[in-house]
Amino acid sequence: MTFTLTHFSAAVVFALFTSIVFGITQKNTTREQIRYGAYCFAMFVGGVFVAGWAMWLIRR
């Protein structure tokens, strides 16, 4: 089975699963794990937007 993800969807899928593992492995309590996982996800996706706009500015 072969499929193609767009750049953005690949980044979001990557961010989702990586954040889950980071949250579980880096914090102790369930509450901390959820908060840290959400923080990592936001940073990953936020980084995608920042990088995207930076590239748009460079291209101008």
Next chain:
Amino acid sequence: MAKATSEKTASPEYPLTTTAVIAPIVGWIIPGAGHIYLKRYVRGILLLISVFAMFFIGLGMNGRIYKPNGGDILDILGFVGDVGAGGLYFLARIMDWGNAMAANAAADYGKTFIIVAGLLNFIAAADAHHIALGKKP
């Protein structure tokens, strides 16, 4: 004083147990299984889903599986990352998956997904070791 010091040296704070050795090995071979073995079922299942999803999405994007005799240093590093997925890596080698050469950006992403799945599984196995030692609840 000397006696207290020798007692402290004799009994480490987190003694190495059989469980602390078995859990990371099981977790490496089957992602998430180390946590399930330690009765952290929800964490184990979430880790299993995450690593499996990353690995198979990577394969679905025509990601390449590195072999141990790559020669190039980057190929060796790629192999180290890939082999972190444990049983999934060996399954992929047995089934001859991931032989496509990266010809487009998606395949390059796929290769990265597979490597990161392995690296995340290394972290998960280390976490299982810490739980078994009692360093983490």
